Amino acid sequence: MTAYILRRILLMIPTLLGILFVSFVVIQFAPGGPVERVIAQLTGEDVSATQRISGGGSEVARRGVAPGGAADPVSSKYRGAQGLDPEFIKELERQFGFDKPAHERFLLMVWNFARFDFGKSYFRDTRVIDLIIEKMPVSISLGLWMTLLTYLISIPLGIAKAVRDGSRLDVWSSGAIVIGYAVPGFLFAILLIVLFAGGSFFSIFPLRGLTSDNFSMLSWYEKPIDYFWHLTLPLISMALGAFATMTLLTKNSFLDEIRKQYVVTARMKGLSERRVLYGHVFRNAMLIIIAGFPGAFIHAFFTGSLLIETIFSLDGLGLLGFESVLNRDYPVVFATLYIFSLVGLVVNLVSDLTYTWVDPRIDFETREA
Numbered sequence: 001m002t003a004y005i006l007r008r009i010l011l012m013i014p015t016l017l018g019i020l021f022v023s024f025v026v027i028q029f030a031p032g033g034p035v036e037r038v039i040a041q042l043t044g045e046d047v048s049a050t051q052r053i054s055g056g057g058s059e060v061a062r063r064g065v066a067p068g069g070a071a072d073p074v075s076s077k078y079r080g081a082q083g084l085d086p087e088f089i090k091e092l093e094r095q096f097g098f099d100k101p102a103h104e105r106f107l108l109m110v111w112n113f114a115r116f117d118f119g120k121s122y123f124r125d126t127r128v129i130d131l132i133i134e135k136m137p138v139s140i141s142l143g144l145w146m147t148l149l150t151y152l153i154s155i156p157l158g159i160a161k162a163v164r165d166g167s168r169l170d171v172w173s174s175g176a177i178v179i180g181y182a183v184p185g186f187l188f189a190i191l192l193i194v195l196f197a198g199g200s201f202f203s204i205f206p207l208r209g210l211t212s213d214n215f216s217m218l219s220w221y222e223k224p225i226d227y228f229w230h231l232t233l234p235l236i237s238m239a240l241g242a243f244a245t246m247t248l249l250t251k252n253s254f255l256d257e258i259r260k261q262y263v264v265t266a267r268m269k270g271l272s273e274r275r276v277l278y279g280h281v282f283r284n285a286m287l288i289i290i291a292g293f294p295g296a297f298i299h300a301f302f303t304g305s306l307l308i309e310t311i312f313s314l315d316g317l318g319l320l321g322f323e324s325v326l327n328r329d330y331p332v333v334f335a336t337l338y339i340f341s342l343v344g345l346v347v348n349l350v351s352d353l354t355y356t357w358v359d360p361r362i363d364f365e366t367r368e369a
Helices: 002-029 034-042 047-052 056-061 086-096 102-114 128-163 168-182 185-196 222-258 261-268 273-291 293-301 303-311 317-327 330-358 364-368
Strands: none
Touching: 002 102, 002 330, 034 086, 102 330, 128 168, 128 222, 128 273, 128 303, 128 317, 128 330, 168 222, 185 222, 185 303, 222 273, 222 303, 261 273, 273 330, 303 317, 317 330
């Protein structure tokens, strides 16, 4: 098993390189960029983002327009750059690193990322790693608790539905699950706000933030209460779709195993239903559920939380990554991509190792051989 783990860890290196390379190539052909964004801000085409320029960018932006406004090969590369000082454009390129060839920029990025040095944000006067650390508590809270809540409810309910297939419990719960799955998470979040967050009816739950403003002044037992009080509505909104999918997946997986011959044989030997279910069926049926854990976790940790973060004013990694793509803040974009890819690969490895814990008969080293 140790050799298998080492091989998987070594395979993460070319996988990460491939992800970064493909993303880097796509970015090179994407329209717009940080230089064009600054030019648009200076020419009044993108006034809303002007305030986001800070640090070196603001210093460069104070420099003037070319006195003659003559055409120049440097400025002609960028739309809207006519009339700007060519030296100013070159200074922008140096600031954002575009004065180097593409392959040099890629190799430099790989070398820095290998040391977890993500540089500074283009449009925020702070390091990228500090931005990510600042936003991470929100995303970890949403992703971790949502995945945990989904598994803790869906697996027992799915097993109960499989054992009582066709019963009233199965029919009514299936109807509720289908309706819950059909309602988009963001729409359900808006409904919860209207009902319970001061929209039109009750004002029970807070509308924004992960904690209250006076969180540091609360006692030790009041802090977790305040924390989960803020998380209640976002978690319910996020868990709705995942809860339905996981419950039906668990039910179908257990139904498939229950109908197999080895279950009939175990019952004929006189084993109790509980012993058959949890001693024989459980470890086989759980394999497909464990296989979906990495995708569910990563989805909840990043993409699944974007709309929820926006609706409930939770400043997490999902919102940070989305805004960075819109603002062409490439250091933040590539850093979040790198971190989530790395987390996904590690979680995938942990998922494979969990297979062997659930069913010791699985041996990845023998399978590879």
